[in-house]
């Protein structure tokens with residue numbers, strides 16, 4: 494199993510959610526977060542100050558999926574979240590060792 498953490502622009506959430514629904518993703522967790530990337534929250538250097546950092550609101554979408562779904566899920570998120578402008582966000586992938594569906598006590602890939 495893999496976990497995708499996608500940091501996206503807040504106004505793209507519905508589009509990303511719908512696109513993931515269309516490829517059969519059945520669960521996700523969403524949080525309101527703040528962050529910055531290479532521009533440090535600025536689109537240009539402000540008064541020559543290179544070190545000022547402004548956190549910008551972003552949405553973090555987390556989904557745990559079986560390995561076979563990984564590439565399709567990444568492609569779907571990127572396509573739905575992309576505007577082509579700075580700040581579109583990032584997708585991070587990590588390994589997940591275990592998952593448990595609490596109600597049924599199913600484990601592993603049948604729990605996601």
Ligand SMILES: Nc1ncnc2c1ncn2[C@@H]1O[C@H](COP(=O)(O)OP(=O)(O)OP(=O)(O)O)[C@@H](O)[C@H]1O
Nearest residue numbers: 500527528529530531532551578579580581582583
């Ligand atoms: N290396 C990182 N680690 C953790 N979070 C990050 C990282 N880079 C970006 N983020 C998160 O993603 C958000 C969007 O990043 P952003 O798309 O601006 O990255 P970027 O590298 O500056 O790319 P771009 O040049 O397209 O803007 C940030 O506000 C932050 O929340």
Ligand SMILES: [Mg+2]
Nearest residue numbers: 530531532580
């Ligand atoms: Mg950026």
